[in-house]
Structure formats: structure tokens, C-alpha cells
Amino acid sequence: MATPLVGMNGRELEAFFVAQGESAFRGRQVAKWIYSRAAREWSAMTDLSAAMRNRMVAEGVPVGPTTVEERHVSADGTTKFVLRLHDQQFNESVQIVHPDRLTACVSSQVGCAVGCPFCATGLGGFKRHLTPGEIVDQYLTMQHEAAGRISNIVFMGMGEPLLNTENVIAATHILNKEVNVGMRHITVSTSGIIPGIERLLAEEIPVNLAISLHAANDTLRDKLVPINKTYPLGDLIPLCKRYADTSNRRLTFEYVMLRDENDSPEQARELVSLLRGVHCHVNLIPHNPVDGSGLTASDAQIIRNFRDVVQNAGFTTTIRFNKGQDETAACGQLRGRLPARRKAPARS
Ligand code: SF4
Structure with a gap:
């Protein structure tokens, strides 16, 4: 799996986009989207070109790791x-x-x-x-x-x-x-x-x-x-x-x-x-x-x-x-496994 963007600091995001043949500025734009605006999808980053966003999706670069x-x-x-x-x-x-x-x-x-x-x-x-x-x-x-x-x-x-x-x-x-x-x-x-x-x-x-x-x-x-x-x-x-x-x-x-x-x-x-x-x-x-x-x-x-x-x-x-x-969201109750009971559907 490609490395997710979330987890990279500003400098690492700049380096990532430079390595993709883009400008360092793209890294700063993306940092703003993911960290300041909590964007979860490439499609939300509307000031990036559609071609670039499509390429990232096609290459399987995830925004977040979870x-x-x-x-x-x-x-x-x-x-x-x-x-x-x-x-x-x-x-x-x-x-x-x-x-x-x-x-x-x-x-x-x-x-x-x-x-x-x-x-x-x-x-x-x-x-x-x-x-x-x-x-x-x-x-x-x-x-x-x-x-x-x-x-x-x-x-x-x-x-x-x-x-x-x-x-x-x-x-x-x-x-x-x-x-x-x-x-x-x-x-x-x-x-x-x-x-x-x-x-x-x-x-x-x-x-x-x-x-x-x-x-x-x-x-x-x-x-x-x-x-x-x-x-x-x-x-x-x-x-x-x-x-x-x-x-x-x-x-x-x-x-x-x-x-x-x-x-x-x-x-x-x-x-x-x-x-x-x-x-x-x-x-x-x-x-x-x-x-x-x-x-x-x-x-x-x-x-x-x-x-x-x-x-x-x-x-x-x-x-x-x-x-x-x-x-079971209170202190000391988190377990890290799926509860068997009531389940809310995941939102994308
Ligand atoms: S077992 Fe770990 S998570 Fe639980 S109270 Fe002790 S230190 Fe905290």
C-alpha cells in the first residue's frame, strides 16, 4: 500500500509532491486540505487539478491510514x-x-x-x-x-x-x-x-x-x-x-x-x-x-x-x-474490537 498522506509533516508532503514531479507548493496545498480542513478524500481538494487528483487515486495514494x-x-x-x-x-x-x-x-x-x-x-x-x-x-x-x-x-x-x-x-x-x-x-x-x-x-x-x-x-x-x-x-x-x-x-x-x-x-x-x-x-x-x-x-x-x-x-x-x-466509550472501557451489539453504518 502506498504511504498515506496523513502522518507526513509539511516538509515531507512537499518532498512527496516534488518526487511526483509536482511543485513543493502542491504539498503545502494538500497539507492545508488534510490538516486544516480535515479533508478525507482527494475529490474534496478542489483547487488541485482533476488530472492530478485522478492520478493519485489511480496510484492508490490514500489520504488517511484509517x-x-x-x-x-x-x-x-x-x-x-x-x-x-x-x-x-x-x-x-x-x-x-x-x-x-x-x-x-x-x-x-x-x-x-x-x-x-x-x-x-x-x-x-x-x-x-x-x-x-x-x-x-x-x-x-x-x-x-x-x-x-x-x-x-x-x-x-x-x-x-x-x-x-x-x-x-x-x-x-x-x-x-x-x-x-x-x-x-x-x-x-x-x-x-x-x-x-x-x-x-x-x-x-x-x-x-x-x-x-x-x-x-x-x-x-x-x-x-x-x-x-x-x-x-x-x-x-x-x-x-x-x-x-x-x-x-x-x-x-x-x-x-x-x-x-x-x-x-x-x-x-x-x-x-x-x-x-x-x-x-x-x-x-x-x-x-x-x-x-x-x-x-x-x-x-x-x-x-x-x-x-x-x-x-x-x-x-x-x-x-x-x-x-x-x-462503552468511557475511561477504561475501550477494547479495540468490534462490539457484538448495535452497529451504526460506516460513513465514507
Ligand atoms: S492497561 Fe494500559 S490503557 Fe489501561 S489503564 Fe493501564 S496503562 Fe492505561
């Missing part, structure tokens, strides 16, 4: 897209509608090797990394259909982004420079991969960082976030503090609330001591149902009690309102 297999719209407007990749794998992306903005939640891998026991992706195992083009194409697919501009991007879909750091950084640069999404509107959510965080710091990529913490001691975190055995809290938390201090950004710590696992007042106080001195926000996530996890959600009152302990200690603390739960 196609929409299914879309599932939740009652709250959240839309989950199931995307087919060239090797017949699937990934999932979610467009989240807030009152004041649209957010694209993108995947970085097919599956995930970290294996958090409360997460559908982790329970399904790791298949492969996504390429920069496959990551950027998730945003463009959603933008193509969106009612307005998608202003925010969160790497909170399938996979651990900082175990695919090279491609995630390349995608972030395309999203920032070509698509024009501000780095401060991009959030990378990680289970705490220390070399990846250090790389973001070293390359001065000023994205927001969210840490999937879920436990405030190593014994429990080894169980809930198994990568903790490699990158324990004693190394991770000082690095988080350095990230916050160096980037002058407030970090987010994500904490999924699991009944009788990590939701007691004592564990809230343990969390407070762990995060003392880190410029951060704590986001408590009610657990979403996942088949086969064996874990259940904390009661709403238990979550509020936990929130009060952390908040009273001086941390900004929120309880995430789960969106998309009725279409």
Missing part, C-alpha cells in the same frame, strides 16, 4: 469511533462534548501491555504501536464530522502513550504545527513511564501531563498498575514534582475509585502525604463497568468522602463525570 468501521453515539453526545487499520486491527477514539468545547480522546497503541486489572484495554493484552499517522488520523476523522472545532486532545484512549514515545511525540508535533492544536491543549496520560516523562522534559514538549496513579503505596499500586514494579512511587513522584516545577504546569493525578481497594479515608490521607509539595490537581474517576475485571465501583458517598479529605488538605480535587458509559 477508515471508520463503526460509530456509536451515547445519549450525552459522546461518540466512539471504531477505526479499521491497514492490517485489519481496530482502534478506538472518542469525541467528548463539553458545554464549552470538544475534546478528542485518542489511542496510542492497539491494546496495552501494562495490564491494569480494572481496564478493558489492559485485559485484552498488547497488539502493536500506532504510527504517527494512525494517531493523527483519529483526530482528523473526528474533526471531519464534528459540529465545531475540536480544541483539546487527550491521550487517554487505548494504550500507554509513553511506551510508544517516538510515535506519540511525532504525532504531537504534527497536531501542533500542522493541525494547529496548542501544546497546552494536548494532554498525555501515562501510568508513570519514567523514561518517557524524562524525554518530554528533555525535549521541552510542553504538553499537559496526567499520571494514572490509582494507589498511594507501592504494594497496592503494584497490583492496580503493574508497571509500578518497574517505576515505583519513590522514583515517580519526585520526577512528577520536577515536571511540574520545570514546565510550570499543574499536573493531574488520576485516581480510579475501586470499592474496598483504594477508597478508604486512610488511603485518602496516604494520597495527601504522597502528593504534598507537588503542584497538582487530583481527579477521582468513578470506575466504569468492565467485563471480567472482578473490581467494582466505589459508592458515590464514599467517593465524596474521599474527595473531601483530599480537598481539605489543600488539593484541587474533582470527581470526573463519566461520559459515554452507555456505549
Whole structure:
């Protein structure tokens, strides 16, 4: 298969068209079509000659590397897209509608090797990394259909982004420079991969960082976030503090609330001591149902009690309102395979 256009940066697109015997300007025109206007077909690029567009179609040069297999719209407007990749794998992306903005939640891998026991992706195992083009194409697919501009991007879909750091950084640069999404509107959510965080710091990529913490001691975190055995809290938390201090950004710590696992007042106080001195926000996530996890959600009152302990200690603390739960589009529910139930027809 010819290399898809999405995934090439501006310079690479220019070089591609020069190699085709066209001018570099064609590359800039096409960059505008695919990245600024989210065009998905050659036929949409109406200021290119019909002869050239027909030649590209005849040569099988795809605009993007993914196609929409299914879309599932939740009652709250959240839309989950199931995307087919060239090797017949699937990934999932979610467009989240807030009152004041649209957010694209993108995947970085097919599956995930970290294996958090409360997460559908982790329970399904790791298949492969996504390429920069496959990551950027998730945003463009959603933008193509969106009612307005998608202003925010969160790497909170399938996979651990900082175990695919090279491609995630390349995608972030395309999203920032070509698509024009501000780095401060991009959030990378990680289970705490220390070399990846250090790389973001070293390359001065000023994205927001969210840490999937879920436990405030190593014994429990080894169980809930198994990568903790490699990158324990004693190394991770000082690095988080350095990230916050160096980037002058407030970090987010994500904490999924699991009944009788990590939701007691004592564990809230343990969390407070762990995060003392880190410029951060704590986001408590009610657990979403996942088949086969064996874990259940904390009661709403238990979550509020936990929130009060952390908040009273001086941390900004929120309880995430789960969106998309009725279409398994919520946090921890993405699995990367076709659901057996209701199926919406793919649009071209
Ligand atoms: S929560 Fe994130 S890191 Fe853990 S298994 Fe799921 S996708 Fe991977």
C-alpha cells in the first residue's frame, strides 16, 4: 500500500509532491486540505487539478491510514469511533462534548501491555504501536464530522502513550504545527513511564501531563498498575514534582475509585502525604463497568468522602463525570474490537 498522506509533516508532503514531479507548493496545498480542513478524500481538494487528483487515486495514494468501521453515539453526545487499520486491527477514539468545547480522546497503541486489572484495554493484552499517522488520523476523522472545532486532545484512549514515545511525540508535533492544536491543549496520560516523562522534559514538549496513579503505596499500586514494579512511587513522584516545577504546569493525578481497594479515608490521607509539595490537581474517576475485571465501583458517598479529605488538605480535587458509559466509550472501557451489539453504518 502506498504511504498515506496523513502522518507526513509539511516538509515531507512537499518532498512527496516534488518526487511526483509536482511543485513543493502542491504539498503545502494538500497539507492545508488534510490538516486544516480535515479533508478525507482527494475529490474534496478542489483547487488541485482533476488530472492530478485522478492520478493519485489511480496510484492508490490514500489520504488517511484509517477508515471508520463503526460509530456509536451515547445519549450525552459522546461518540466512539471504531477505526479499521491497514492490517485489519481496530482502534478506538472518542469525541467528548463539553458545554464549552470538544475534546478528542485518542489511542496510542492497539491494546496495552501494562495490564491494569480494572481496564478493558489492559485485559485484552498488547497488539502493536500506532504510527504517527494512525494517531493523527483519529483526530482528523473526528474533526471531519464534528459540529465545531475540536480544541483539546487527550491521550487517554487505548494504550500507554509513553511506551510508544517516538510515535506519540511525532504525532504531537504534527497536531501542533500542522493541525494547529496548542501544546497546552494536548494532554498525555501515562501510568508513570519514567523514561518517557524524562524525554518530554528533555525535549521541552510542553504538553499537559496526567499520571494514572490509582494507589498511594507501592504494594497496592503494584497490583492496580503493574508497571509500578518497574517505576515505583519513590522514583515517580519526585520526577512528577520536577515536571511540574520545570514546565510550570499543574499536573493531574488520576485516581480510579475501586470499592474496598483504594477508597478508604486512610488511603485518602496516604494520597495527601504522597502528593504534598507537588503542584497538582487530583481527579477521582468513578470506575466504569468492565467485563471480567472482578473490581467494582466505589459508592458515590464514599467517593465524596474521599474527595473531601483530599480537598481539605489543600488539593484541587474533582470527581470526573463519566461520559459515554452507555456505549462503552468511557475511561477504561475501550477494547479495540468490534462490539457484538448495535452497529451504526460506516460513513465514507
Ligand atoms: S489503564 Fe492505561 S496503562 Fe493501564 S492497561 Fe489501561 S490503557 Fe494500559
